[in-house]
Amino acid sequence: MTDDITVSRRNFVKGVATGAIGGTLASMGLYSYTESAYNRLPKVARSGQDFGAVRSVKVTAISETSWFNNAHLMEDIKKAGGLLVDQYTIGWGPFGNGKGPGKSSYDEGIAPIKNMLPNDLEAAWAIQAKQSLHPDNPGGFATLIEVEDLDGSKHKYLLDSGWSYTWMDESFKREGIDQMLRAGEIEGLVVSHEHFDHFWGLPVTMKYNNKLPMYIPNTFYKEGKQYIVDSGYKGDPKVADKELTLIRPGMMLVKFDVPIICRVFGELSLAFNVKDKGLVIVSGCNHQGILQMTSTVFSKLKYDNDRFYGLYGGLHISPFEDWDPKYDDLVISLGKWNFEKVGCNHCTGHLTAKKFVERGYPVVRGTARFRSSSPDYLGNGDSLVF
Amino acid sequence: MEAESQSVSYLESRKLVKRWRGPWPAIVNLAMIFVVFGITWWVFQDPRGILRMYTPYLGYMYCRWLLILFIWMAYILDFWPFKREWLNKTHPLLKGVILTVVCVLAMELLIKGFFMGVLGKYGIAYFSPERLHALGVTEFYAEEYATEAIMMFAAIASWLAPAWVVACENAPWQKLPQPARGFTVMIVTFFLATLVYFLTMHSHMAILFYPWQQYTAITPPYWEGFANTVSGNFHIAWIMCCTVTVWVYESIWERYPFNLIKTDWLRRMSAFFGIIAVALCLCFFLFYAQDLAWGLNVRGTRREMAPDWRWLHVGECAIFWLVGVLALSFFGGNWPTRFSRPINVFVRTVISLAIGLAVYYLYYRYAHNFLGTQKGVSHPQQFPMIPTIWLINIWLINMWFMDGWPGWKAVPRTAEELKQVEENIVANDVRWTPSLAKGLLVGAAAGGAVYLALINVMPWVGQIQMIK
Numbered sequence: 001m002t003d004d005i006t007v008s009r010r011n012f013v014k015g016v017a018t019g020a021i022g023g024t025l026a027s028m029g030l031y032s033y034t035e036s037a038y039n040r041l042p043k044v045a046r047s048g049q050d051f052g053a054v055r056s057v058k059v060t061a062i063s064e065t066s067w068f069n070n071a072h073l074m075e076d077i078k079k080a081g082g083l084l085v086d087q088y089t090i091g092w093g094p095f096g097n098g099k100g101p102g103k104s105s106y107d108e109g110i111a112p113i114k115n116m117l118p119n120d121l122e123a124a125w126a127i128q129a130k131q132s133l134h135p136d137n138p139g140g141f142a143t144l145i146e147v148e149d150l151d152g153s154k155h156k157y158l159l160d161s162g163w164s165y166t167w168m169d170e171s172f173k174r175e176g177i178d179q180m181l182r183a184g185e186i187e188g189l190v191v192s193h194e195h196f197d198h199f200w201g202l203p204v205t206m207k208y209n210n211k212l213p214m215y216i217p218n219t220f221y222k223e224g225k226q227y228i229v230d231s232g233y234k235g236d237p238k239v240a241d242k243e244l245t246l247i248r249p250g251m252m253l254v255k256f257d258v259p260i261i262c263r264v265f266g267e268l269s270l271a272f273n274v275k276d277k278g279l280v281i282v283s284g285c286n287h288q289g290i291l292q293m294t295s296t297v298f299s300k301l302k303y304d305n306d307r308f309y310g311l312y313g314g315l316h317i318s319p320f321e322d323w324d325p326k327y328d329d330l331v332i333s334l335g336k337w338n339f340e341k342v343g344c345n346h347c348t349g350h351l352t353a354k355k356f357v358e359r360g361y362p363v364v365r366g367t368a369r370f371r372s373s374s375p376d377y378l379g380n381g382d383s384l385v386f
Numbered sequence: 387m388e389a390e391s392q393s394v395s396y397l398e399s400r401k402l403v404k405r406w407r408g409p410w411p412a413i414v415n416l417a418m419i420f421v422v423f424g425i426t427w428w429v430f431q432d433p434r435g436i437l438r439m440y441t442p443y444l445g446y447m448y449c450r451w452l453l454i455l456f457i458w459m460a461y462i463l464d465f466w467p468f469k470r471e472w473l474n475k476t477h478p479l480l481k482g483v484i485l486t487v488v489c490v491l492a493m494e495l496l497i498k499g500f501f502m503g504v505l506g507k508y509g510i511a512y513f514s515p516e517r518l519h520a521l522g523v524t525e526f527y528a529e530e531y532a533t534e535a536i537m538m539f540a541a542i543a544s545w546l547a548p549a550w551v552v553a554c555e556n557a558p559w560q561k562l563p564q565p566a567r568g569f570t571v572m573i574v575t576f577f578l579a580t581l582v583y584f585l586t587m588h589s590h591m592a593i594l595f596y597p598w599q600q601y602t603a604i605t606p607p608y609w610e611g612f613a614n615t616v617s618g619n620f621h622i623a624w625i626m627c628c629t630v631t632v633w634v635y636e637s638i639w640e641r642y643p644f645n646l647i648k649t650d651w652l653r654r655m656s657a658f659f660g661i662i663a664v665a666l667c668l669c670f671f672l673f674y675a676q677d678l679a680w681g682l683n684v685r686g687t688r689r690e691m692a693p694d695w696r697w698l699h700v701g702e703c704a705i706f707w708l709v710g711v712l713a714l715s716f717f718g719g720n721w722p723t724r725f726s727r728p729i730n731v732f733v734r735t736v737i738s739l740a741i742g743l744a745v746y747y748l749y750y751r752y753a754h755n756f757l758g759t760q761k762g763v764s765h766p767q768q769f770p771m772i773p774t775i776w777l778i779n780i781w782l783i784n785m786w787f788m789d790g791w792p793g794w795k796a797v798p799r800t801a802e803e804l805k806q807v808e809e810n811i812v813a814n815d816v817r818w819t820p821s822l823a824k825g826l827l828v829g830a831a832a833g834g835a836v837y838l839a840l841i842n843v844m845p846w847v848g849q850i851q852m853i854k
Contacts, residue, residue, distance in 0.1 A: 015825020023833020081438025333686025
């Protein structure tokens, strides 16, 4: 009798053990991906920070052509070891050391040109051309942002400083940026992130104004921080360490802590509240993803008409003219956010821009001048007013 | 039960006995394995290292296919053409080297010869980097796309190949001698993998090109609405869960509970489809858990908020669990073993999950300091399945090819022990009784309560800062 009870208890416990695993799995399978399960999820909380407004924002693409030959860029990346390789070691100017792909370093690259920065850029780049991979390929990304306050006063900012010293200097002169910098008309430089095509042309800006207030994310690696010094900057960078940093009423920096290709981390994008119109997003590369930006802004900021109005910049979807089905998810989904004006270029990818146009999105087309290759992009020298 | 006369496989014919007492065999082996991992990672994968195959898809592909070759060698072909005598008498270190080299060479032949050289050249262009490059794709992406497709094939094969042995018990060819049996299972599972590939991954590849290759694939893919994405990552999710469940079933679950079914065909079918059912349950939970932890996914966004990334992360989470499962099975003696099978299974499941969670946390917190990768949960070009499967590959070399040397040594199983091995196939230790039935009901209710607790805890778990 006692044995029967013991066996009975043992069988019961075996049943409990088996049933527990089975019950947990069954619950997982039957409930998790149901409408009821998703109705439990809390709605997005909106804190709606009022950050003021501006009357208008005008963006001018000083240069959106970060490189001129995609095949050369990808060849260099492939030979260096792929998309995770540290950008400072790939072998591109101004950090090439003549040892071949994947064997450069910041210190070895900058050593021969350090004393030339920022005033003798032509000579510095000429030296680098001899020891860098595909020295004619670099271009760079930089944008002039003109903000009109509600009182009518206008304020200029630079977003990024490009890559090639010679190309960026040429582009700055073409758009009069050199004179604006010298005259102190530009109130600040926002370096969106540490990537080669946005940041390595910093000496060009320093050549004309080496005390310009500079905003950087707090995620730069040591080489990036050192480069700011070596480029000849004499000010103190304003390091954005919070998610939101107000630059002026209606103009907000939004920081994203995201890992990015070629060993870079973090990016700053800009949000503007244009009075009576809505929110405008301006980005260098948008590595975090456009819809991550819109989701963040939607939950954190208050903007006119509670609508997204405009989008400009590199949207980093198919920058290397590659593709992935997840990019189609974005192309398909973007329409739901109802932007009224979309000016895309640089790392958006020509195929992405083409798909946007095919879908009837309000893409503002450019003029394909000054080595910009497609009118689907807001190209070099083109402007857009929000 | 039909009379079976299959010969015992090499892995079943031996038992691994500790050379030293206590935890020392595990400690010594794991220390050696981590050194080997470090060296091989630096040589082959590390973006700062020598070959830098973590591009990412090139290294991903090799990692995956190496796993399949190890499974083919040990489980499907039972080490053919190496004779049992050679396996029994050769020093484990030499065996490990030779068997690994043979697998690597076979893998190269398969990838370069079959996939790229035959299929890519004469069948489907996207399997061949050269073809894609000639069509205008940059050399880098030509290789990435081709290796991605080949890797996706491996993901399916890594489920189906072992499932045929573990669940289907090699039926209906279990009586064939090697290599006929092994090649038959390989060919059949390869064929099935091809079918599954076309139904799950081909559309993903077709969308890589402009315009969508709508005459050769279903575009947009049929799963778009259900999965909230056109990405094939949706299928990676449940297929990886299947892969992991096969090994959970084989190792810590000792083929329980389907091994209680005495009718052969019913047991095999139940096991095969039961594994899929378990995998699907796990898959949907892991996706939902992310939405609970990080907020509702947003289609079209990037990284951890994107549904395509979350489906991929389901597979990644499953592999972290597999690390826990194999750690317990290989180095923990599949502890515990002293209780009844259901209790052992339950405790092992809990322990392996705890190990898996610990590995998950440690990976995202610290691994970027060693692997040459960047910190962050959702770098688009970083896949934790690469280092985890790389580690598992080394474990398999150590435990399957090297008999657990140096911490363990292989000794032949006695007749009594072999009989117990057969018990794993058809078990008699758990019988249906009223008290078992009551226990099942109580356990199921408890399982439901556990699930409820989990989904309520997940939003808090999402607040944990892993990345500093």
